[in-house]
Amino acid sequence: xxxxxxxxxxxxxxxxxxxxxxxxxxxxxxxxxxxxxxxxxxxxxxxxxxxxxxxxxxxxxxxxxxxxxxxxxxxxxxxxxxxxxxxxxxxxxxxxxxxxxxxxxxxxxxxxxxxxxxxxxxxxxxxxxxxxxxxxxxxxxxxxxxxxxxxxxxxxxxxxxxxxxxxxxxxxxxxxxxxxxxxxxxxxxxxxxxxxxxxxxxxxxxxxxxxxxxxxxxxxxxxxxxxxxxxxxxxxxxxxxxxxxxxxxxxxxxxxxxxxxxxxxxxxxxxxxxxxxxxxxxxxxxxxx
Numbered sequence: 304x305x306x307x308x309x310x311x312x313x314x315x316x317x318x319x320x321x322x323x324x325x326x327x328x329x330x331x332x333x334x335x336x337x338x339x340x341x342x343x344x345x346x347x348x349x350x351x352x353x354x355x356x357x358x359x360x361x362x363x364x365x366x367x368x369x370x371x372x373x374x375x376x377x378x379x380x381x382x383x384x385x386x387x388x389x390x391x392x393x394x395x396x397x398x399x400x401x402x403x404x405x406x407x408x409x410x411x412x413x414x415x416x417x418x419x420x421x422x423x424x425x426x427x428x429x430x431x432x433x434x435x436x437x438x439x440x441x442x443x444x445x446x447x448x449x450x451x452x453x454x455x456x457x458x459x460x461x462x463x464x465x466x467x468x469x470x471x472x473x474x475x476x477x478x479x480x481x482x483x484x485x486x487x488x489x490x491x492x493x494x495x496x497x498x499x500x501x502x503x504x505x506x507x508x509x510x511x512x513x514x515x516x517x518x519x520x521x522x523x524x525x526x527x528x529x530x531x532x533x534x535x536x537x538x539x540x541x542x543x544x545x546x547x548x549x550x551x552x553x554x555x556x557x558x559x560x561x562x563x564x565x566x567x568x569x570x571x572x573x574x575x576x577x578x579x580x581x582x583x584x585x586x587x588x589x590x591x592x
Contacts (some may be wrong), residue, residue, distance in 0.1 A: 315341045315391050322393035323450055325439045329386050334379040340543075341391040343371040344457075346432055350385030354378070356412040363387075368416040368428055370461065374539075374575070375412050388436060396451065397458055405491035408526045408533055409465040416464065424464055431457045471525060486511050487525040491533070498537040499561040504530065538562065539575050546584045553580050 317324050324341070327348075336355075345352065345363065352363045354371070355378040363369055371377050373394040397403055416425050435453050438446045466488075472480040490511055494502060507530060508518035522530045542560040545551050551559065557568035557580075572580050 315339050317393070321447060322396055323439065323447070323454075324391040325436060326389055327386055328389045329384075331381050331383055333381055336376050336378045338374055338376045339391070340373050340394060342373055342394045342397065343377075344390040344392070344432065345369045345371070345379075345387055346390075346429070347385065347387040349387075350382045352382070352385065352387050353380040354413065355380065361413065361415060363415070364418065366418045366425075366429060368425070368432070370410055370414040370416075372407070372410045372413070377413070388432060390432065390435065392454055396454055400455055400458060400462075402488070402492060403458060403462055404495045404537075405488050406462050406466050408491075408528055408536070409462075411527065414461065414465060416461065421464055424460060427460055428457060431460075472521070483521060484525070487522060490522075491526065494530075494534055495537055498534060498541055499559055502534060502561075534561075535571060536575075539572065542568070542572065542580065543583075546580060547587055549584075549588075553584075556580065 315324055345354065346368045347363050347365050349365060351365070354361045354363065354369055356371070356375060360380075361369065397407070416428055418425055418429075431453050435450050435457075438449050438453070466484065472483045475483065490507065493510070494507070504515055504518075507522075508515045511518055511521075513521060519530065522533070526533050528536075538561045542556050545556040545559055553568075554565050557565045560568065562568035562571070569579060572578075572583070576583055578586075
C-alpha cells in the first residue's frame with residue numbers, strides 16, 4: 304500500500320525513529336508512477352511482478368531482486384495473485400558506506416539481480432534479505448542495529464557485482480580494465496567530495512590523463528551517464544541535505560551545491576523533483592511535524 308502521496312512523491316512511513324520499512328505485499332492493485340527518498344528493494348516470492356522505469360518494463364520472476372534508487376520515478380504492476388517482499392531503506396544509510404557513492408550511479412534507473420545469474424552472489428543477497436525480514440518481524444533487542452549491518456553488507460555485495468560487470472571497458476586488456484575502473488572510481492569519489500566547486504570538463508579530464516573526447520566516452524561507460532549528469536545528480540543530493548537545514552536560504556543552498564545561479568538551481572531542481580526547492584523544503588518540514 305502506498306503511503307501518503309504529495310503529487311507523485313510518496314512519504315514513506317517508518318515506525319518510530321526507524322530507518323526501515325518492510326512488508327509482505329499481496330495486493331493486486333497497481334501502483335501509479337511515484338517516487339520517494341528511500342531506496343526500495345523488491346523480491347517476488349510467489350508469481351511475477353512488473354516495475355516500469357524510464358518507460359521500460361522489467362518483469363521480475365520469483366526470487367529476482369530489484370533495487371530502485373532514491374528519487375527514481377517508478378510504477379508497479381501486480382498480477383492477479385502473488386506475494387513479494389518490499390523493503391524500503393533510508394538512503395542516508397548507504398551514504399555511510401565509504402566509496403559507495405562513487406558507484407551508486409550504476410544502480411540507476413534500477414538494478415536487477417536475476418536468480419539464474421551470479422548464482423552464488425544472488426544466493427547471498429537473497430539470504431541477507433530473508434534474515435533482514437526475520438529480524439524485522441521478531442524485533443528482538445538491537446534488531447535495528449542488526450538490520451543496519453545487514454543492509455550495508457547487502458549493498459557492498461550488490462555494489463561489487465555492479466562494479467565488476469563484464470560490460471565495463473571491454474575493449475581493453477584485463478590489466479587496463481582494472482586501471483580504468485580504479486581511475487574513474489577515484490574520480491567519482493573526488494566529484495562526490497568537491498561537487499560544489501567549479502569542476503570543468505577540462506579539469507576532470509586532466510585528472511585522469513585522458514583527452515576530453517576520450518574522457519567523455521570512458522566516463523559514460525563507467526558511470527552509465529555523462530560526467531555532467533553525474534555531477535548534477537551529486538549537486539542535487541547535496542541540495543537535498545541542505546534543504547533540511549532551515550538556517551540556509553534557497554539562494555545559499557544553490558551556491559553551496561555548486562550552481563552558479565538561483566535560476567539554474569530552481570530549473571534543474573524542478574526537472575529532477577517535479578517541484579520547487581521551496582515546496583520540497585515545506586514537505587520535509589511537514590514530514591517532521
